[in-house]
Amino acid sequence: MLTAATIAILVVMFLAIIRCIVGPTLYDRILAFNMFGTKTVLLISILGFLMGRPEFLDIALVYALINFISVIGVLRFSDSVEFKHQDQASTKESKQ
Amino acid sequence: MNILLEIGSGICLLLGCFLCLSGGVGILRFPDFFTRMHAVGVTDTLGAGMILIGLMLQNPTGLVLLKLLMILLLTLFINPTASHALAKAALRNNLHMVLDESTDKGGDKPSKP
Amino acid sequence: MVLGLYNYWIVVLLMMIGFYIVIAHGNLIKKLVGLTIFQTSVFIFYISMGNVENGSAPILAEGLSRYSNPLPHVLILTAIVVGIATTALGLALVVRIKESYGSIEEDEIQIQDQLTEDKT
Amino acid sequence: MIAIAIVRTKDLLAVVMLTGIYGLLSASFFVVLDAVDVAFTEAAVGAGISGLLMLAAITMTGRTEAPKRHKPLLALLVVFVTGGMLIYGTLDMPYFGSFEAPVHQHVAPRYINDSMQEVGVPNIVTSVLASYRAFDTLGEVAVIFTAGIGVLSLLSLPQRRRSYRLDESKKELMHEQHMVVRIVSKTLIPFILLFALYVQFHGDFGPGGGFQAGVIFAAAIILYAMLFGLDTAKRVFNQTLIQLIAAIGLLLYASVGVVSLFSGVNYLDYNVLADDPVAGQHLGILLIELGVGCTVAAVMIIIFFNFVGRREAQQDANEQNSTELNNSHELKSTELKSTELNNTKQNNREGE
Numbered sequence: 167m168l169t170a171a172t173i174a175i176l177v178v179m180f181l182a183i184i185r186c187i188v189g190p191t192l193y194d195r196i197l198a199f200n201m202f203g204t205k206t207v208l209l210i211s212i213l214g215f216l217m218g219r220p221e222f223l224d225i226a227l228v229y230a231l232i233n234f235i236s237v238i239g240v241l242r243f244s245d246s247v248e249f250k251h252q253d254q255a256s257t258k259e260s261k262q
Numbered sequence: 263m264n265i266l267l268e269i270g271s272g273i274c275l276l277l278g279c280f281l282c283l284s285g286g287v288g289i290l291r292f293p294d295f296f297t298r299m300h301a302v303g304v305t306d307t308l309g310a311g312m313i314l315i316g317l318m319l320q321n322p323t324g325l326v327l328l329k330l331l332m333i334l335l336l337t338l339f340i341n342p343t344a345s346h347a348l349a350k351a352a353l354r355n356n357l358h359m360v361l362d363e364s365t366d367k368g369g370d371k372p373s374k375p
Numbered sequence: 376m377v378l379g380l381y382n383y384w385i386v387v388l389l390m391m392i393g394f395y396i397v398i399a400h401g402n403l404i405k406k407l408v409g410l411t412i413f414q415t416s417v418f419i420f421y422i423s424m425g426n427v428e429n430g431s432a433p434i435l436a437e438g439l440s441r442y443s444n445p446l447p448h449v450l451i452l453t454a455i456v457v458g459i460a461t462t463a464l465g466l467a468l469v470v471r472i473k474e475s476y477g478s479i480e481e482d483e484i485q486i487q488d489q490l491t492e493d494k495t
Numbered sequence: 496m497i498a499i500a501i502v503r504t505k506d507l508l509a510v511v512m513l514t515g516i517y518g519l520l521s522a523s524f525f526v527v528l529d530a531v532d533v534a535f536t537e538a539a540v541g542a543g544i545s546g547l548l549m550l551a552a553i554t555m556t557g558r559t560e561a562p563k564r565h566k567p568l569l570a571l572l573v574v575f576v577t578g579g580m581l582i583y584g585t586l587d588m589p590y591f592g593s594f595e596a597p598v599h600q601h602v603a604p605r606y607i608n609d610s611m612q613e614v615g616v617p618n619i620v621t622s623v624l625a626s627y628r629a630f631d632t633l634g635e636v637a638v639i640f641t642a643g644i645g646v647l648s649l650l651s652l653p654q655r656r657r658s659y660r661l662d663e664s665k666k667e668l669m670h671e672q673h674m675v676v677r678i679v680s681k682t683l684i685p686f687i688l689l690f691a692l693y694v695q696f697h698g699d700f701g702p703g704g705g706f707q708a709g710v711i712f713a714a715a716i717i718l719y720a721m722l723f724g725l726d727t728a729k730r731v732f733n734q735t736l737i738q739l740i741a742a743i744g745l746l747l748y749a750s751v752g753v754v755s756l757f758s759g760v761n762y763l764d765y766n767v768l769a770d771d772p773v774a775g776q777h778l779g780i781l782l783i784e785l786g787v788g789c790t791v792a793a794v795m796i797i798i799f800f801n802f803v804g805r806r807e808a809q810q811d812a813n814e815q816n817s818t819e820l821n822n823s824h825e826l827k828s829t830e831l832k833s834t835e836l837n838n839t840k841q842n843n844r845e846g847e
Contacts, residue, residue, distance in 0.1 A: 167272050171313060174279035178286035185289045185298075186512060193295055193352045195512045200344050201289060201302050203542070205282065206519045207333065208313050210526055215317060219431060222531050223329040224694065224702055225538060228711065229519070230333055231687055232543035234340040235718045236515060238676060241351045242721045243550040336683075343679040383585035391578040399570035404553060408510055411545065415521050418537075422530045432531040433619040434701065435611055442607050443529040445619040449628060452620065453635040455536045456706045456791060459545050460642035463798045466552040467649040470805060473555060 168216050172209065179205045196240050203233030271319035278312030281305045295352060303345035310337045382423040389416035401481040403469045407462060414458050421447040511549050518542035531702040532620045535694075539710040544795060547717065551802040555809060615773040616699045616780060624704065625780040626765065632783070633748055636790050640745050643794035647738070650801040652808055677722050687715035695788050699777075705784035709791025716792075717799050725803050734800065737793045744789030751782050 179202060186198035210226040288301025314334045318327055393416060396409025425447035433445040473479050476487055518541025525534035606623055614622040624632055691711040698704035720728035752762045765779025 167275055171275045171279050171316075174283055178282045181286035181290050183516065186516060191295055191352075193348060194298065196348055197295070197299055197302055197345075198289060199512050199515055200341075200348070201285065201306055202516050203519060204306050204310050204337065204341065206523055207337070208278075208282075208310055209523055211314065211317055211330065211333065213523075213526055215320060217431065222432070222526070222702060223326065223333065224697075225522075225526065225531065225535050226333055227329065227336065227690065228535060228538050228694075228707075229522075229542075230336045230340060231683075231690070231711070232539055232714060233519075234344060234683075235714050236543050236546055237344045238347060238680070238718060239547045239721055240512070240550060241347055243547075243554050339679055339683065343676055347676045380585050384582060387578050387581045387585065390581070391574045394577065395570055395574045398573060404549065405510065408514055408549070411514065412517070415517070415541075418533070419521065419524065422525055422528050422533060425530065426528045432529045432702075433607070434531070435617040435619065442619065445606055445623050448530045448533050448620045449624045451530070451533050452536050452624065452704075452706060453632060455533065455540050456710070457635050457638050457642075459540045459548075460639045460794065460798075462545060463548050463802075464642045464645045464649075466548055467646045467798075467802070470552055470555050470802075471649055 168212055172212050172216065175205050175209050175212070179209070196237060199240070200233065200237050203229060203237075207233070267319050271316040274312050274316030274319065278309045278314075278316060281309030281312060285309060296349070299345060299349055299352075303342065307337065307341040310334075310341070383420070386416050386420040386423070389413075389419065403472065403479040403481065404466070406481075407465050407469070410465075411458070411462060414454075418451045418454065421451050511546055511553065514549065515542050515546040518545065532618075532704065532707070535702045535707045536710070539707055539714065543714055544710060544717075544799075548798065548802060551799070551806055555802075555806050613772075614776045614780070616777070618699055618701065618704075620702075621698050621704050621780065621784075622776075625783045626776055629752075629779075629783060630762065632787070633752070636745055636748055636787055639794050640741060640790055643741055643797045646798045646801055650805045652804055680718055680722050684715050684719055687718070688712065691715065691792075695784060696781075698784060699780065705787030706791055708784075709788040709793075710795060712788070712792040713795035713799070716796055720800065720803065725800065725807060729800065732796065734797075737796050737800075741790050741793035741797065744786040744791075744793065746786075747789070748783055748786035751779055751786070755779075 182198045182202040182205065186195050186202070188194075207226045207229045210229060211223055214222045214226070282305065285302050285305030288305065289298050292298045292301055311334060314330055314337070318330045318334075390413055393409045393411075393413030396412065397406050400406060400409065425444035427441060427443050431442060433442040433448065435442075469479055472484065476484050478484060478487075518537060522534045522537040522541060525531075525537055606619055606627065611617070614626050616622040616626075691708045694703035694711060695705060695708035698708070716728065716732060719731075751765070755764045756762050765775045
């Protein structure tokens with residue numbers, strides 16, 4: 167059962183990586199990154215059980231935290247990067 | 263009792279796996295960002311929750327359980343927040359949805375579980 | 376069984392990728408990323424050397440007798456943190472370069488240098 | 496697993512995202528290879544902080560990469576020759592995971608067998624890191640400290656006074672925009688800090704230790720700084736205070752060594768710190784890990800603050816320029832993209 171779960175998660179991770187590479191917009195990439203992080207958390211916890219030493223869930227915990235922090239960080243920084251691009255690209259209409 | 267736990271954890275794990283897989287397919291196959299976001303945001307949280315619950319049922323003792331619980335809580339908190347922030351940022355930066363032209367303001371934001 | 380060496384091949388592959396990026400790309404940030412990959416390949420090299428079949432993580436516990444080699448872990452653990460610190464230093468340098476040259480492409484910087492040299 | 500690395504040769508800001516994924520991936524690789532502590536560190540560092548720093552740098556230096564002009568063939572040749580030679584070299588190496596490899600024959604058995612009696616800490620990695628090879632670790636910490644100083648000297652800015660009103664309005668806007676995230680993070684941050692402390696002091700028994708704890712601690716504060724603005728964060732964590740902490744951490748580490756030196760044994764030999772050698776070791780490791788944690792956390796915060804501070808200063812300068820442009824030319828503000836920018840400018844104009 168655990169093995170099956172591991173394999174499933176690996177497959178999903180692979181799909182997320184594909185999306186991250188193909189992703190047309192920045193946000194697709196961030197989304198894939200977020201998903202990948204969650205899947206890593208799951209993978210680590212399952213691996214802990216598989217290896218018979220489930221004390222190592224600390225790592226999964228750290229992953230969850232770091233994942234959140236980096237997603238937020240990317241969003242914050244991407245704002246300004248997007249500005250630069252849009253200034254040149256389109257002056258169509260600003261919201262509101 | 264033991265076998266019950268075993269079966270329960272198996273079911274939870276399977277469900278979680280199924281959800282994760284469908285999320286994975288969704289992120290790859292859906293046409294635009296917001297639908298992808300919907301696919302991931304919903305399945306990710308529930309799938310992760312399911313798998314973690316399945317793991318909890320495997321070993322219902324002490325510190326391990328506590329840590330799993332913490333991870334579960336954390337994912338429950340973090341995932342919807344992250345998707346929310348993501349969707350909001352995308353909207354703010356004029357990333358428009360591919361829709362049938364009927365609505366121009368866009369549908370609901372991807373619902374958060 | 377030559378296949379038992381696959382971990383080294385992975386490491387070499389990663390190293391080649393990192394090396395290629397460092398050599399072939401002109402963008403300084405890209406170069407730093409390449410360096411990071413190079414670094415990681417070395418990390419994986421050390422860690423995979425320290426791994427022991429059927430061993431478990433080097434934290435003493437009841438009923439386990441075979442542990443992975445803790446020494447590479449220690450070396451790499453510190454190396455990772457030092458690596459990030461040095462990467463940050465490199466990034467800081469890149470930022471300063473951008474400020475004074477207006478570009479972070481290697482060729483353009485060289486051209487500018489050439490120009491200033493010609494003037495003097 | 497490794498295939499991703501190959502595709503990473505693509506250009507653009509996506510590289511950074513891929514670096515993040517790469518970090519996560521290599522960290523899970525380390526878990527598979529039993530290196531729990533290393534995975535811990537790599538997770539915190541490789542996936543989190545390094546990606547953030549690179550992003551911060553990219554926002555300052557521009558996003559796109561110029562197309563390559565010179566031919567990569569020569570580079571490819573060099574790379575392949577090197578790789579081929581390395582692979583040839585590996586043919587003599589011991590097989591993966593074999594127990595007889597020379598690496599496992601010399602120092603490691605002693606660490607594994609005796610560290611429990613000599614140091615009394617279940618986590619061998621911690622005991623080797625902080626006790627057997629403490630001198631080495633001192634050097635590493637010094638390197639990190641130096642890197643922090645380097646970043647400080649490269650990127651630090653003279654103290655600037657910004658108009659507070661502008662700050663306030665910006666804050667209001669940010670608050671509206673990031674409401675949900677802010678509230679969630681506000682509840683999370685204490686737990687992250689607590690968790691960092693847990694990692695710091697539980698490092699003797701499970702995976703963890705000063706390095707990891709420092710990074711996690713710094714990550715929490717970085718999260719705060721990102722969401723609530725650098726100035727708010729700086730008001731909480733004063734720049735000089737952080738620099739002081741970094742120095743104090745290193746000093747603490749070194750002075751533990753000096754104490755044992757004065758007690759008549761070798762530098763960083765903790766046996767004399769208490770009556771009982773094992774208790775002494777415990778105390779020594781605790782202090783040293785504390786020093787390491789302080790330094791790492793402080794240096795990471797310093798690095799991040801300086802990057803972001805630099806960036807904000809640049810943005811301010813840009814905004815100033817564009818407002819001046821607007822004023823002189825009476826341009827209708829076409830390039831205003833979002834309400835945020837719009838409002839700040841409005842305020843700016845009022846201020847003038």
